Amino acid sequence: MSDSYIQQLFADRIGGRNYGKSGAIYKFEKIKRAKRAALAAHPDAEIIDLGVGEPDEMAFPEVVAKLYQEARLPENRGYADNGDSVLKEAAAWYLERVCGVAGINPETEVLHSIGSKAALSILPAALINPGDYVLMTTPGYPVFGAHARYYGGKVHNLPLVEANGFLPDLASVPAEVLRQAKALVLNYPNNPTGAGATPEFFAQVVAFARERRLVVVHDAAYAALVFEGKPLSFLAAPGAKEVGVELHSASKSFNMTGWRCGFVAGNELLIRAYGDVKDNTDSGQFLAIQHAAAHCFDHPEITVQIAAKYSRRMSGLVEVLKKAGFSAVKPKGSFYLYVRAPKAAALEGGRRIEFKNAEAVSQWLITAKLISTVPWDEAGACLRLSVTFVAKDERDEQRVLREVGARLADVKFEF
Numbered sequence: 001m002s003d004s005y006i007q008q009l010f011a012d013r014i015g016g017r018n019y020g021k022s023g024a025i026y027k028f029e030k031i032k033r034a035k036r037a038a039l040a041a042h043p044d045a046e047i048i049d050l051g052v053g054e055p056d057e058m059a060f061p062e063v064v065a066k067l068y069q070e071a072r073l074p075e076n077r078g079y080a081d082n083g084d085s086v087l088k089e090a091a092a093w094y095l096e097r098v099c100g101v102a103g104i105n106p107e108t109e110v111l112h113s114i115g116s117k118a119a120l121s122i123l124p125a126a127l128i129n130p131g132d133y134v135l136m137t138t139p140g141y142p143v144f145g146a147h148a149r150y151y152g153g154k155v156h157n158l159p160l161v162e163a164n165g166f167l168p169d170l171a172s173v174p175a176e177v178l179r180q181a182k183a184l185v186l187n188y189p190n191n192p193t194g195a196g197a198t199p200e201f202f203a204q205v206v207a208f209a210r211e212r213r214l215v216v217v218h219d220a221a222y223a224a225l226v227f228e229g230k231p232l233s234f235l236a237a238p239g240a241k242e243v244g245v246e247l248h249s250a251s252k253s254f255n256m257t258g259w260r261c262g263f264v265a266g267n268e269l270l271i272r273a274y275g276d277v278k279d280n281t282d283s284g285q286f287l288a289i290q291h292a293a294a295h296c297f298d299h300p301e302i303t304v305q306i307a308a309k310y311s312r313r314m315s316g317l318v319e320v321l322k323k324a325g326f327s328a329v330k331p332k333g334s335f336y337l338y339v340r341a342p343k344a345a346a347l348e349g350g351r352r353i354e355f356k357n358a359e360a361v362s363q364w365l366i367t368a369k370l371i372s373t374v375p376w377d378e379a380g381a382c383l384r385l386s387v388t389f390v391a392k393d394e395r396d397e398q399r400v401l402r403e404v405g406a407r408l409a410d411v412k413f414e415f
């Protein structure tokens, strides 16, 4: 069959006339397919899904009740555009109370987002001209970089490795890249490594950005999900507001991934530019959802409860993996455990399997052990395991963890 003329019309940024023809299967699709195949081969078995990147529970009942109440108000029905003051004020207060960032002006330095992903897709339009570089950490959440490329920008990857505490080496950026660099995108607590930043690192980032005239975009999607100490905001670093913005989201901190609501805060000029592009992109999140999210940001104790659950599960998972031979270290936050992938597995009966990368390990774990994980091969072969697995209650949670241990008990991993 000949191509529809539509095939000839696609923009080069998505592959032009070859759009959809590469046959390449992306990582998350491969994982989905492997999971489906494992389920088909073992229809009665339990797949333990440690690959999920979102909370396993609903938003708290009080938040659902708030949405119900707000959804009934006629004044909330229309286009929200760039939002009213409710979420802005809650956000400024949240930054002060939870993150110790005083002095954020809710009118001029905060604006809502339809989730951090949406904000990360809008900000490049405000900053990136063809040829401009973005400095992005890898492995990482790629959305800002994908959109920067859509605008003709280029991405320079900064590897996150254990030896550096999973913080990027800013001094490693080549001079010719720096000359054309516009933005540095960071994310702490980090997906997928679970690493946290430090005040010293953020101070270094501010100095680097000032010196190199860069915009800093700090994606704090997991900000308050910390297992020890207080949440650390980039905006708490002296001078941060002069160089960048921070993105917060109700998705992970309040079990609200499907609700699509967060906020961007920081530099006034950047917020204004984000707002101008946003205004030409969406018509704002439903005010009832914004107001329910504002309720959350006014009740950070919700996140404390969620983080306590993840912390408990994380301790359990670390123990199970250590017993299986992994060098697992409990992260300081997020819900991700990031471990070095084994190079081989010796099985009972003398069989030995060699793995060429983390993806091969992940495929083997789902096929042979019905355990789903996410492989990352960008900066060393590693696996990401998430503690947002499905469990009915705390007892069931312990059962799932024991089951992971039992399934790995007959394997001797080699690293």
Ligand SMILES: Cc1ncc(COP(=O)(O)O)c(C=O)c1O
Residues within 6 Å of the ligand: 053, 114, 115, 116, 117, 118, 141, 187, 191, 219, 221, 248, 249, 250, 251, 252, 257, 261, 262
């Ligand atoms: C690092 C990071 N940033 C942003 C997002 C998207 O968050 P939101 O639901 O607020 O769009 C995710 C979701 O997985 C993430 O891991």
